[in-house]
Amino acid sequence: MSALQPTLRTANVQPAFGLPLPAAAGAPPKAPHCxxxxxxxxxxxxxxxxxxxxxxxxxxxxxxxxxxxxxxxxxFAGRTREATVHVRRWLSLRLAAWLRGQAVDTLQVTPALLRRLHADACPVTGQRLSQDAGADSDAVVVALRPDAALSPGHLVLMSRRAAQAWRQRAADEALAIARRLDEAEPGELVDGLDANAWWRLATLLSFVTPLPQAQAAQLALRAWPTTRLRLLNPVQSLQVLLTLAFTDPDGPPPVQALAAMLPAAVHSEFQVFMHTLLARRVAAGPVDRAGLKRALLVAWGQPLVQRRWTRLALALEASQCEALVEQALRRGLVGGLRSLPKAMATDGWAVEAAAPGATATPGTAEDPAPARLVAIERRRRPRAGEPVTAQAQRALPLA
Incomplete structure (x- = not known):
């Protein structure tokens, strides 16, 4: 935005917003120097x-x-625009980032983007979000990667309570808290959140944090990726895709079509895992899509589901997970996701993100990174009456 050129005469300008103009109205405001x-x-x-x-x-x-x-x-005296809740969040987000010294991708982070992030409930606590009520349930936009610039892909709408409890902890710290609470007395909280909430928060953080394949393969799916969130770990992309396959209340999951894309060596592990999820889907009964999604997240908290998933995931390399996800999306077997090439995965984040498969410790060579990275981005469903293109139809989310 260019600097304001003080060419307007201010003598006839009326006070805006019910507040007086600066005392020295005839003198232009001081221009910025840096x-x-x-x-x-x-x-x-x-x-x-x-x-x-x-x-x-x-x-x-x-x-x-x-x-x-x-x-x-x-x-702008006399010609201001109406500030929606998304505009207020946009200004608040940018102001907080400026105070922290955090860069903002101003071309992509807009009120329109924040409108697409809308959610009715907090993805961490599950409580209904309120708007500017001065309560812990008030919705706030949070950047899950504090080390990155504010940019699409790691922005999430959650409650103020969840944001304050998070305190910018890394994924590993959140996972450690969740595991500790699992072993603690029932009802114990850490910073106001119980074990289930910490598992959900840790899952969201892990999605946008490049992890070694062996570590990401052992994480349960305790939260669904929110709209426009990017999944940087291929094995988690596969995990979300396979679970989404069971959320269609009107049709069977494409198990055989997905199995045909896998190496023969893992067919047994794949079938066992998919039938384990299928049993949980059947047990949920005749519910709608939202009910199925809730039931499947509950199922992911069961040790048997986690063990069978880990057995399958550890038998696959990151490149194999990428290939399966890309093929499934290309054939339209599962909707709600789109793949992004490596150059776009962290576009605008201004970070050197280690590729999935690389270890978190510099200088080691365990699980060398694949030659390319295909990130997955969660997409929203179109609103009623909104036109849908053929390309968008293939990427429709399942909730």
Whole structure:
């Protein structure tokens, strides 16, 4: 956004938002001198564009946000836009990132993106999300990779309670807490979350964290990937795809078609695992898609399901998982996902993400990374009446 050029005469400009213009209205707001100030200036100007007032702590004289807001009030006086809840979240997200020194992909992180992240319930606690109610259930946008720039692929909408409990812990830390709570007394909490909530949070974090194939293969699916979340570990992409195959209440899962794509050496492990999931799907009874998804997540908490999945997953290499997922999506056997090439998997994240299969310890050579990475991104269902292209039809989510 270019710097404001003070060419407008302000004598006839009416005060906006019920607040007086700066005392020195005839003097233009101070222009930013560096990139950090420029970002704060743009944030203040965008608040004014949408008819909003920045938080009070950013309104003292000389503050870049105050300067941009003052300039914006002059530039947009009488022609502000209506601020939706998604615009408010967008501004709050950018302001928090600016205070942390975190970069933002401004071309992709927009109110429109945050609108697509909408959810009715928190993916961690399961509680219904509220909007600006001043409660723990208020919805907030969280970046699951604090080391990365704010960009599509690792942004999630969750409750304030879950976000505060997370405290930017890594996936390994969240997994350790979940395992410890499993062995603790029933009802024990860590930072206000129980064992099930920590398992769900750890699962979401693991999706966007490159892990060694052997480690990712032993993780249970305790949460569904949220809309636009990218799965960086091929074995987890396969895990989600195979489980999604059981969420269609109107038809049988394509077990035989999927089995035909696998190496013959793992057919036995595949059949055992898929029939284990099938038994859980049958036990769920005649429920809708949402009910099936809840029942399958409960099934993933059972040791038998986890053991049989781990046996299958450890028999596959990352490249084999990638190939199976790509073929299944290309043939339309499972919807709700799309594959992304390596160059797009972490596009805009501004991180050197180790490829799945590489160890977390620098300098080691265990599980060398595959030559390429195909990430999986969760897609949303179109709203009622929304036109659907043929390409989008093939990528329709199952919930």
């Amino acid at each position: 990139a950090l100030e420029r970002t704060g200036f743009d944030l203040g100007r965008d608040h004014a564009r949408w008819g909003l007032v920045p938080p009070a702590e950013h309104l003292h004289p000389g503050h870049p946000v105050r300067a941009g807001w003052a300039a914006g009030r002059i530039a």
